[in-house]
Amino acid sequence: MKFNIALLAGDGIGPEVIDQAVKVSDAVAQKFGHEITWKPALTGAAAIDAVGEPYPDATHEICKNADAVLFGAIGHPKYDNDPSAPVRPEQGLLKMRKALGLFANVRPTFTFPSLLDKSPLKRERIEGTDLVFLRELTGGIYFGEKGRKDNGDTAFDNCVYTRAEVQRLAKKGFELAMTRSKKLCCVDKANVLETSRLWRETVQAMEKDYPEVEVSYEFVDAVAMRLVQWPNSYDVLITENLFGDILTDEASVISGSMGLMPSASMGAEVSLFEPIHGSYPQATGLNIANPMATVLSAAMMFENFGLMEEGKAMRDAVNKALEAGVVTEDLANGGKAYGTKEVGDWLAANV
Amino acid sequence: MKFNIALLAGDGIGPEVIDQAVKVSDAVAQKFGHEITWKPALTGAAAIDAVGEPYPDATHEICKNADAVLFGAIGHPKYDNDPSAPVRPEQGLLKMRKALGLFANVRPTFTFPSLLDKSPLKRERIEGTDLVFLRELTGGIYFGEKGRKDNGDTAFDNCVYTRAEVQRLAKKGFELAMTRSKKLCCVDKANVLETSRLWRETVQAMEKDYPEVEVSYEFVDAVAMRLVQWPNSYDVLITENLFGDILTDEASVISGSMGLMPSASMGAEVSLFEPIHGSYPQATGLNIANPMATVLSAAMMFENFGLMEEGKAMRDAVNKALEAGVVTEDLANGGKAYGTKEVGDWLAANV
Ligand SMILES: CC(C)[C@H](C(=O)O)[C@@H](O)C(=O)O
Numbered sequence: 001m002k003f004n005i006a007l008l009a010g011d012g013i014g015p016e017v018i019d020q021a022v023k024v025s026d027a028v029a030q031k032f033g034h035e036i037t038w039k040p041a042l043t044g045a046a047a048i049d050a051v052g053e054p055y056p057d058a059t060h061e062i063c064k065n066a067d068a069v070l071f072g073a074i075g076h077p078k079y080d081n082d083p084s085a086p087v088r089p090e091q092g093l094l095k096m097r098k099a100l101g102l103f104a105n106v107r108p109t110f111t112f113p114s115l116l117d118k119s120p121l122k123r124e125r126i127e128g129t130d131l132v133f134l135r136e137l138t139g140g141i142y143f144g145e146k147g148r149k150d151n152g153d154t155a156f157d158n159c160v161y162t163r164a165e166v167q168r169l170a171k172k173g174f175e176l177a178m179t180r181s182k183k184l185c186c187v188d189k190a191n192v193l194e195t196s197r198l199w200r201e202t203v204q205a206m207e208k209d210y211p212e213v214e215v216s217y218e219f220v221d222a223v224a225m226r227l228v229q230w231p232n233s234y235d236v237l238i239t240e241n242l243f244g245d246i247l248t249d250e251a252s253v254i255s256g257s258m259g260l261m262p263s264a265s266m267g268a269e270v271s272l273f274e275p276i277h278g279s280y281p282q283a284t285g286l287n288i289a290n291p292m293a294t295v296l297s298a299a300m301m302f303e304n305f306g307l308m309e310e311g312k313a314m315r316d317a318v319n320k321a322l323e324a325g326v327v328t329e330d331l332a333n334g335g336k337a338y339g340t341k342e343v344g345d346w347l348a349a350n351v
Numbered sequence: 352m353k354f355n356i357a358l359l360a361g362d363g364i365g366p367e368v369i370d371q372a373v374k375v376s377d378a379v380a381q382k383f384g385h386e387i388t389w390k391p392a393l394t395g396a397a398a399i400d401a402v403g404e405p406y407p408d409a410t411h412e413i414c415k416n417a418d419a420v421l422f423g424a425i426g427h428p429k430y431d432n433d434p435s436a437p438v439r440p441e442q443g444l445l446k447m448r449k450a451l452g453l454f455a456n457v458r459p460t461f462t463f464p465s466l467l468d469k470s471p472l473k474r475e476r477i478e479g480t481d482l483v484f485l486r487e488l489t490g491g492i493y494f495g496e497k498g499r500k501d502n503g504d505t506a507f508d509n510c511v512y513t514r515a516e517v518q519r520l521a522k523k524g525f526e527l528a529m530t531r532s533k534k535l536c537c538v539d540k541a542n543v544l545e546t547s548r549l550w551r552e553t554v555q556a557m558e559k560d561y562p563e564v565e566v567s568y569e570f571v572d573a574v575a576m577r578l579v580q581w582p583n584s585y586d587v588l589i590t591e592n593l594f595g596d597i598l599t600d601e602a603s604v605i606s607g608s609m610g611l612m613p614s615a616s617m618g619a620e621v622s623l624f625e626p627i628h629g630s631y632p633q634a635t636g637l638n639i640a641n642p643m644a645t646v647l648s649a650a651m652m653f654e655n656f657g658l659m660e661e662g663k664a665m666r667d668a669v670n671k672a673l674e675a676g677v678v679t680e681d682l683a684n685g686g687k688a689y690g691t692k693e694v695g696d697w698l699a700a701n702v
């Protein structure tokens with residue numbers, strides 16, 4: 001097969017980890033007889049510096065016309081302490097999500113046996129954890145009307161959801177549950193919020209179409225607790241944008257494998273794949289960043305094209321590298337630390 | 352001194368744990384020469400059953416005219432699976448918060464050395480944790496306009512904050528920080544929400560009035576992570592209603608002492624004190640519920656009257672009971688389990 005992949009390296013360590021993912025993807029493509037054309041494009045602080053905005057039209061054109069988007073990381077300290085600055089990298093992110101219609105953010109949290117001791121949780125709590133959040137990504141309070149009144153003394157943010165938005169996300173959740181343990185948890189705050197009541201009634205109405213899926217409904221505060229207590233009691237969870245923002249980040253640290261977690265943001269036309277970690281500006285250019293989460297994101301991309309073996313080859317290479325100790329300093333545990341590039345080379349040679 | 356305390360026992364184990372807190376409070380009052388008049392009033396499912404609503408006017412009158420409110424727990428399984436039922440115990444809770452103006456929910460999370468092993472977190476992560484959340488409790492998305500449009504297919508919840516609401520809560524936060532380690536963390540989502548930007552600019556403007564307090568600003572998703580990673584890096588945290596709902600519950604389970612955590616909800620006129628645990632319907636009437644969180648809530652009540660020694664006497668009694676193993680089955684660890692009443696008797700005898 002032939003693919004066009006938009007390549008949005010972004011800021012900080014983004015370009016370095018993206019380079020490794022490209023290398024490993026090319027190795028897999030070669031092995032399985034595919035051809036990838038990479039289309040680099042600007043985003044984040046890098047794009048603000050170059051053209052004055054974080055998600056330029058030219059970048060959008062490239063993404064829209066690509067078969068998928070591979071994304072590094074964005075964010076730069078010069079924008080950190082002023083959330084009200086007129087142009088910020090995050091705005092590009094939100095604009096991109098909306099413009100590309102990336103409505104379902106898929107965030108797996110799983111454990112690597114060799115990394116279990118890195119978890120802040122006791123081993124018996126975390127062992128066997130393998131859950132996936134589907135976070136709604138283009139609606140809710142992120143995109144509702146917001147502003148000020150009373151000379152700036154009153155602020156508001158409106159949270160809005162339509163039944164169709166909930167159905168679209170929940171459908172992905174049911175489908176994903178069918179490929180896994182057939183357990184689906186809908187996370188809401190239906191005891192307080194009208195939007196949550198819409199979520200709950202919409203999901204309840206869809207239950208009959210997936211009679212094999214066992215659906216539970218839990219309040220967001222209860223899930224925030226149980227994620228720490230018994231993360232391995234969850235499988236597929238669906239939730240709205242803001243709850244998903246908070247809970248997926250909480251879930252990511254419990255595994256001890258945070259630096260390795262990939263993600264996907266699915267749209268109707270095009271989907272985007274990115275590591276969940278940030279742009280770690282302090283590590284920029286030092287060849288110390290861990291490229292594995294980005295490589296695993298590329299694996300999700302292959303799998304999303306239906307190329308399961310290709311994805312598995314990449315995952316297996318990461319597992320082998322972890323077992324062989326071919327890791328960057330974050331995972332070296334006092335042992336030898338490899339460079340970002342060296343880990344990428346090793347993975348490319350071992351897919 | 353003489354006090355009138357409104358006594359809202361509520362549902363499930365509420366009445367049993369409240370009975371013990373009354374007993375221990377009376378013992379302390381006697382020892383220090385105070386006189387407490389308890390004014391019982393209906394709330395929760397118990398109130399719905401009796402008079403058709405969860406926070407009756409008669410109860411409000413009693414609370415309004417009391418020096419403080421001691422609250423047990425509310426909630427009953429018959430209301431659990433229908434968040435859209437017309438009358439629900441939680442609605443009484445929200446109505447009570449608003450009517451009494453309980454704008455600042457104070458939620459400490461601390462550890463008891465003897466309970467450290469109950470934490471899902473590794474000992475080195477949790478040891479020394481002693482943090483307090485101040486959650487805004489009468490504003491935000493809980494109380495903004497909510498409803499449906501498009502024949503019910505669109506739902507909305509408006510989140511609104513005024514500068515005065517933020518100032519009122521933040522003032523409590525700064526004052527609390529001054530009595531502790533002088534560290535204050537403002538938790539928001541100022542990279543996305545206009546209400547959060549109002550929070551942040553308001554708190555920033557107050558910094559000059561508390562030059563000794565070191566203020567940090569963190570995004571809610573980052574806090575959800577760091578609470579699990581390094582809970583002992585926090586001291587006083589202030590946040591808006593919904594973020595507070597999620598984060599205080601998350602914080603409560605990390606300590607391993609969840610069943611012992613008290614809380615206060617402060618208003619301009621009257622304040623309310625309650626354990627953070629729920630109504631545990633399954634344990635109702637079995638004399639197995641742990642009364643310590645309610646006793647510690649009563650200790651917070653005394654301290655809020657400025658009666659520090661009285662509060663300390665109650666805390667010390669709880670510590671002694673834990674050390675002596677005079678505990679209910681949740682803490683018995685295979686050893687002897689005392690009944691709710693027996694623990695209450697022991698505490699009353701030891702203040
Ligand atoms: C940077 C920010 C706008 C973004 C979000 O809140 O969605 C981030 O936290 C994320 O989860 O991707």
Ligand SMILES: CC(C)[C@H](C(=O)O)[C@@H](O)C(=O)O
Pocket residue numbers: 191192221441444596
């Ligand atoms: C029962 C519910 C309405 C309530 C809330 O969300 O405030 C509860 O979760 C709490 O934290 O006291």
